[in-house]
Amino acid sequence: MPVVLGDTERDADRFRFTLADDVVVVETAQKLDTYLDAHPDEDLVVVGPDVSMAVATEVSETYRLRRPFLGVVLLRRRMEVSTMSEAIRAGIREVVLADDVESLVGACKRSMAVSEQLRNVEAGDSGDQRGKIIVVFSSKGGCGKTTVSTNLAAALSIEGDGASVCLVDFDLETGDIAIALQLDPSKTISDALGMQGGLDERALASLVVPYKAHLDCLLAPTKPADAEFVSAALAGEILRVLSSMYDYVVVDAPPAFTDVILKTFDMADSYILLTTLDMPALKNLKVTLDTLDNLGFPRTKWNVVLNRGGSRVGLTAADVERTVGVPISVEVPSSVEVPARLNEGVTVVEANPRHAVAKAFFELAAKQRKSTGSSKVSAPAKPAKKSLFKRS
Ligand SMILES: Nc1ncnc2c1ncn2[C@@H]1O[C@H](COP(=O)(O)OP(=O)(O)OP(=O)(O)O)[C@@H](O)[C@H]1O
Ligand SMILES: [Mg+2]
Known part of the structure; x- marks a missing residue:
């Protein structure tokens, strides 16, 4: 049952109608304090539109440390x-327009889901386990990193137990996950600048953009100039926190070994290394593998994926394996289905799960699940608590 801060009893009826009959309304921050002290299970505070920003941020900052699972x-x-x-700096999970009832219900639901996840972590449900980090990389542009990362993330979130997945766009200057999945980039990695050293689950929960059930995205800056301010340390902090919140963190990369990407390789459990059937891509894959070897990134984490396989261009999958000396893990066929779905803002695995391209991504997801294990517990759905939201 959410508690609403700062609205008059008259407005309270509106919240009761929207959220739940037993919504409690308190008029001051002190009363909120008293209420929360007496209700240790309360997970959500909705701050009304007439409460000042100063009070709203103070409430969020106070409880961020004292009660990390409480959402604002x-x-x-x-x-x-x-x-x-x-709001983001203060750890407020979402900001919603006062008259947008649907968004308020959605924001409250998402916040409750995050709180439950955090409580589970605190209770040791997922113990010391963390989600697996998977980086999708090729040092040549246009090999299909974004195609593979978006489809792999979607496949992991659909298959089996419907693991929770966060797709991270570390192609910081030219990232296009927001465009590929038609997401609103009003929150991006740029909002994490300045939070370095203090990033926590609450902050990241307020920065990710939901794409669909079980799949959220952390988007690249919309201003390419912000890219240079994202340090390897900040990237590492982002990955560490996200891997405590999700079963899988899938990282889309730029076509280069930037500091951020090296940090990602350092922390990743699995590397998806892409090539296509052309000499420049093959040469770049070879250079990538040599670089990984030289830097000591273990071969056990390597997964060579041939994208746009099957094209009749003179080279074959066998040529790739012979040249790089590593077996191909999965071959994704070339198909017009890929750009067609991209233009619709959906992944092939969602739109056409029986298509050969989708099957390849499900196979890749299954192999990832097997090789990296699904560490964080995807707990079986708990019985619904007392109905919180009437309009679901
Ligand atoms: N299997 C495929 N079949 C057909 N087209 C594909 C396939 N994979 C990728 N493409 C197309 O190739 C182009 C490049 O793909 P994508 O954007 O995923 O590559 P990228 O490696 O992320 O590129 P960049 O280095 O610019 O970030 C896109 O137009 C995409 O639709
Ligand atoms: Mg890309």
């Missing part, structure tokens, strides 16, 4: 960029 959803009458960034 903020209602505002106007959506301003400064409000968003202030």
Whole structure:
């Protein structure tokens, strides 16, 4: 049952109608304090539109440390960029327009889901385990990194137990996951700048953009100039926190060994190394493998994936294996289905799961699940608690 801060009893009826009959409304931060002390199970505070930003951020910052599983959803009458960034810095999970009932219900649901995840971690449900980090890489542009990372992430989130997945766009200057999945880039990695050293689950939960059930995305900056401010240390912190929140963290990369990508390789459990059937891509794969060897990144984590296989261009899969001396793990066929779905903003695995391209991605996901294991527990669905949201 969420508690609402700062609205009059008259407005409270609106919240009761929208959220739940037993919503509690408190008018001041002190009363909220008293209420929360008496209700240690409370997981959600909705801050009303007339509460000042100063009070809203103070509430969030106070409870961020004291009660990390408590989520704060903020209602505002106007959506301003400064409000968003202030809110994100304070660890507020979502900001919603005061009259957007649907978004409020959605934000509250997502916040409750994050709280439950955090409580599980605290209770040791997922113990000391962490989710697996998978990096998708090729040092040549256009080999299909974004295609593979988006489809692999979707396949992991669909298959079997429906693991929770976060897709991270570390192609910081030219990342296009937001475009590929038609997501609103109002929250991106840029919002994490300045949080280095203090990133926690709450902050990251407020930065990810949900794509579909079980799959969230952390998007690349919309301003390419921000890329240079994302340090390897910040990238490492992002991956560490995300891997405590999700079963899988799938990273899309730029076509180069940047500091951020080297840090990602350092932390990753599995590397998907792409090539296509052309000499430049093959040469680059060979260079990539030599580089990984030289840097001591273990071969046990290597997974060579041939994208756009089957094209009749003179080279074959066997040529690839012979040249690089590593077996191909999965071959993804070339098909017009890939760009067609991309233009619709969906993955092939969702739109056409029986297609040969989708099957290849499901095979890749299954192999990843097997080789990396699904560490964090995808707990069986718990029986629904007392109904919180009437309009679901
Ligand atoms: N299996 C496939 N069949 C057909 N087209 C494909 C396939 N894989 C990728 N493509 C197409 O190739 C192009 C490049 O793919 P993608 O953007 O995934 O590559 P990338 O490695 O992420 O590129 P960049 O290095 O620019 O980030 C896209 O137009 C995509 O639709
Ligand atoms: Mg790309």
